Amino acid sequence: MEGNTETKLKLNGADAILKVLDEQGVEVIFGYPGGAVLPIYDALFKSNSIKHILVRHEQAAVHAAEGYARSTGKVGVVLVTSGPGATNAVTGLTDALMDSVPIVCLSGQVPTHLIGNDAFQEADTTGITRPCTKHNYLVKDVQKLCSTLHEAFHVARTGRPGPVVIDLPKDIQLSECEYVSRQDRHGRRYKPSTDPDKNKIIQVAKLLVNAKKPIIYGGGGLINSGPEASKLLKELVHITGIPTTLTLMGLGAFPCDDKLFLGMLGMHGTYEANLSMYNCDVMLNIGARFDDRITGNLKEFSPNSKKIHIDIDPSSINKSVAVEIPIVSDATFAMQELIKELKKLKFERAENRIGVWLKQIDEWRGRKCLNFTQQGSVIKPQYAIKRLYEKTKDIETYITTEVGQHQMWAAQYYGFSKPNRWMTSGGLGTMGYGFPSAMGVQVAHPGKLVIDIAGEASFLMNMQELSTVAQYKLPVKVFIINNQWMGMVRQWQQLIHGGRYSESYTESLPDFKALAEAFGLVGLRAESVDQLDGVIDQMISSKSAVVCDVQVSKDENCFPMIPSGAAHYDMLLSSEDKQKNSVSQDGMVLV
């Protein structure tokens, strides 16, 4: 396999696949074997350039690859067998599509002559995954194998990134082909444009410095654009003095402790961020997509602002919110140009230019919407996350989450100041994402602290991966905010369904400490406030994977909250608020 990259190199399909992966810079594959991928596993056995992490469920393989990709900016690679292997991967692929994560997933398929025959472990993988991938392929001609694989990597990482599936019939893996190297691949279809329209950038610069109530609203595109984008955002904000808010996906793109940071916006965003969005006169959206969690009631979304939208994906622009200045561009390139233009303009300092606005925002900040009081011995979930942040903020830490209240509290109370440190399932909201994702992050960053802030119900969805972290000695920490409820479901039932708590209690929970120990890992438990700090310290200093069961108050709700269908000014700040703003009939049908 080694050495000769001359043309006319002949290889069997499986070896060619590994050679392409190698050439594409792949260091690790997350996978699970089966009949239809045995030739690839055989090739892996003989190769030593690529590491394979054997997960315990294919969904976890994709989430692990997502964690790897989101924390490094590289493409995450998955290998699964045909039929059930591929169908198990579907949730992960959909998650990666929604959150724009570059994934290449190789799936085995029954041999070409059996396709369509309901063969053993046959599934129409390209049919099933067509709507949940950015693109997919079924390779039926071994001579097209290499160029298809190269194109798959190109598609996964270019433009708005996303998952790509390549379905590989077993006979293709076993037949011989001519190797095609990365640069020899003919042609390059799929060439999304990444450079901004300069004239529009000039317009934007003028709009920004003449605005009286401007706001910058950044999203996951800032992270996907690479670390340079976060630096440029900081520069942009500091040149203009414009207050800035980030979506759940964008957290980390701007330092949380900067005084121009308004916190996260949206359904569980801060009072100041949401009111600034509602009242602004110029909104600069960089790499966010006006998701329904962000806009709330569309009719009342920021009614008096001129909107600028920079996005690499033209289909994200003018989808739900019509904007005045659409700019199709990579965030980095757009901000480089914008900063250049701003430097040519003369404008007053922010205090003079937009002083009234900044004062107004300070007033909103004064509501201290994230305040809570920790009293008594029962641990408040917010307090647990706050302490976790305080104890890890000076260590290089990567945070993943599951889905639910704990996820929102993590977004609210854990501070992020660097990109690629925060991995959460935003678009799909996949319970069970956080633990395998943390595994992938840990593989990419050995020796770094990786913590999955989990809910007890979510953790149960992929806890089989305890076996994987034990096998590879991945010292992932699972910090379970254990409220014994599907807390987010319970909260909606309390606020919207008259307190009828239908099937949202997590019965028969395991003893998480003993569970960890059963896998030879460390289990910890904090039952009262006085135990919390000690347990966090132990968790951080442990060399092993740790499951840390933090037993918190059971009926805490996550605030602020904009109920579905409500406008930004209709925020609930506490349980007492719920009486005056009951959820409308229209809001009830929304999720």
Add this chain to the structure above:
Amino acid sequence: MTDKKEIRCTLSVLVDNEPGVLARVIGLFSGRGYNIESLTVAEIDDLDSISRISIVTCGTPMVIEQIKAQLRRLVPVHDIDDLSDKSFHVERELALVKIANTGSSRIEALRIAQSFRAHTIDSTLDSFVFEITGNSSKLAAFISLMRAIGEVEIARSGVCAMSRGKISNLKQREDML
């Protein structure tokens, strides 16, 4: 852009003729709840295996823009022409119309066919099959007249369309896999 009125729109889409490409396009429309009034597809370049898909759809201007952007995002899609953007484009559809009747209405059917310049391509003692081409409204008018005078069976091809004037050429063919 924020106009709420629905418009009809004809899109001409050039795609790689590869397996699954039609499913991808149709899946996009059904998955996102867009309308398809008509869709035709056939290979138009066997050397580079390129197909043209003609789609007639309707929606608000914002939705139409979305449809175009979403189509453009598909990897095998090379080019999209919104023909309704241009005042110059031609559209044709073909229909086969079978009518079963007797006596004077049978003669009436022939007369109407003549004035619509439909061809008679099959005839039995109590039926005709007419072939008619034209724009969709001409076809609709013809069919409704036929319905008034007999029992009718119809097959329509869907709309084929292209712009007038200069050749809209494909992007570089080296793009091919």
